Structures are given as C-alpha cells and as structure tokens.
Amino acid sequence: MTHIVKTNLEAIRQEMLLACQISGRNIDDVTLLLATKTVPLEKLQVAIQEGATLFGENKAQELCGKLPLMEQYKQVEWHFIGHLQTNKVKDVIHHVTLIHSVDRLKLGQALHNQLLKENKTMDILVQVNTSYEESKFGVPPEEALELVRQLSQFETLTIKGLMTIGKLHATNDETRGCFRLLRQVQAQIIEMKLPRVEMGILSMGMSGDFKVAIEEGATLIRVGTNVFGPRYLPDEYYWNENKPIY
Numbered sequence: 001m002t003h004i005v006k007t008n009l010e011a012i013r014q015e016m017l018l019a020c021q022i023s024g025r026n027i028d029d030v031t032l033l034l035a036t037k038t039v040p041l042e043k044l045q046v047a048i049q050e051g052a053t054l055f056g057e058n059k060a061q062e063l064c065g066k067l068p069l070m071e072q073y074k075q076v077e078w079h080f081i082g083h084l085q086t087n088k089v090k091d092v093i094h095h096v097t098l099i100h101s102v103d104r105l106k107l108g109q110a111l112h113n114q115l116l117k118e119n120k121t122m123d124i125l126v127q128v129n130t131s132y133e134e135s136k137f138g139v140p141p142e143e144a145l146e147l148v149r150q151l152s153q154f155e156t157l158t159i160k161g162l163m164t165i166g167k168l169h170a171t172n173d174e175t176r177g178c179f180r181l182l183r184q185v186q187a188q189i190i191e192m193k194l195p196r197v198e199m200g201i202l203s204m205g206m207s208g209d210f211k212v213a214i215e216e217g218a219t220l221i222r223v224g225t226n227v228f229g230p231r232y233l234p235d236e237y238y239w240n241e242n243k244p245i246y
C-alpha cells in the first residue's frame with residue numbers, strides 16, 4: 001500500500017505547482033523544506049525515498065538525534081528553524097547549512113564567536129515577528145533593519161534573507177498581511193546595501209498558509225503536518241490511511 005507520506009508529499013507538490021501557476025511564478029524558485037520535529041525516522045526515510053532533500057529541525061537535541069539519518073543520507077540538507085539558545089550554538093553549526101531563526105544580536109554574537117573559534121562561516125536568516133504575537137520569537141519588523149545592520153558586522157555570517165511565521169489560526173488576509181510585511185522589510189534591507197547581506201530567501205508559509213505565502217513571494221516554505229500528519233496523534237492512526245490527512 002502506498003505510504004501516507006508519499007501520498008501527502010505528492011499532494012503538496014501539486015499544490016505548490018498550482019500556487020505558482022496562479023501567481024505566475026516558476027516552481028523552481030520555491031523550495032520545499034520538511035519540518036521534522038517529533039517525526040520518527042521511518043517517515044523521514046520515506047520522504048527521502050520520495051525525493052525530499054531538505055529538512056528543518058527545531059531543537060538542537062532532536063537534531064543530534066537525527067545524526068544516524070544524516071550519516072546514511074548525505075544528499076539531505078538540514079536547516080535549523082527553531083528558537084536557538086546561545087548555549088546550543090555549538091551543537092547546531094556542524095549539522096546545518098542555514099539557521100532561519102536569528103532574531104537578536106546576542107545570538108549573532110554567540111554564533112560569530114563560535115564560528116571564529118572553529119574557523120567556519122554560516123548562512124543565516126533573520127526571523128521577523130510579522131504577526132506581533134507575543135508567543136512568537138522574532139525581531140519586531142521596525143527593529144529588523146537595525147538588527148540586520150548590526151549582524152552584518154560579523155564577517156563569519158552571511159545573511160541570506162528573512163524568515164517569518166504567519167499569524168496562526170487567522171484569515172487568509174491576515175496571514176497575507178504578515179507575508180507582505182516581510183517582503184516590505186526585505187525591500188528596505190536591500191536598499192541599505194550592506195556587506196554580506198543578500199536577501200534572496202524569504203522563508204514563509206507552513207501547512208496552513210503556504211499557498212498564500214507562495215502568492216506573496218515565498219522562496220522557501222516549511223511544511224510539517226501536511227506531509228507527516230498531526231503531531232499530537234500516534235502513528236498507528238495513519239497506518240490504514242492512504243489518502244491525504246487534511
């Protein structure tokens with residue numbers, strides 16, 4: 001029987017294609033990242049067999065738990081998408097190619113210090129709290145320019161763009177507003193013409209709002225639930241399913 005992850009992945013790719021067609025965009029300009037928090041290795045293996053090449057992890061500890069998978073599948077790239085504590089920087093920088101969640105100078109400084117020590121460099125995104133929800137991490141939009149300016153002093157870091165989490169449980173118009181705001185901040189930062197600041201990546205859109213995000217210019221969407229299923233239910237729940245969950 002077809003594995004649910006395969007079915008879901010195919011459905012997502014179709015929807016991505018449709019969203020690109022609607023907004024006159026090229027599908028090659030939108031990357032699909034699979035958010036892997038709490039997802040068992042077996043499901044990740046299915047995703048890899050179905051051609052998934054980019055995973056995003058939220059916690060340093062869970063990331064390190066996936067090291068055997070990284071060893072086995074060298075073609076898979078890992079990003080860090082969760083809140084990053086400064087004392088976890090060491091554990092993360094060896095395993096990921098992009099950190100989406102840099103939202104404060106102190107974290108930038110901690111990354112820079114560790115990278116200098118190890119003679120390494122790192123690509124990062126600056127996370128912006130476009131929904132102004134207190135529960136979310138991210139720099140407020142009006143402070144983003146100053147943060148990027150400060151972060152651009154660290155020569156070990158390349159700022160590749162911005163990341164945001166759209167307002168959850170909101171209307172399409174509300175989330176669209178979040179994504180538009182991120183794009184405005186991006187435009188302002190481009191104007192500043194700072195060293196090591198590229199702004200080519202807009203990481204926005206999750207299971208509930210990735211289509212809107214694509215319409216609003218996302219170049220990278222982060223999808224978990226729609227591919228792997230709701231995280232609060234046991235895996236047994238899906239074993240007899242062969243249609244998309246949502």
Ligand SMILES: *Cc1c(COP(=O)(O)O)cnc(C)c1O
Binds near residue numbers: 058082208222225
């Ligand atoms: C979990 C997570 C996602 C994926 O969310 P879904 O709603 O499950 O698709 C995306 N981005 C971040 C930062 C996440 O933590």
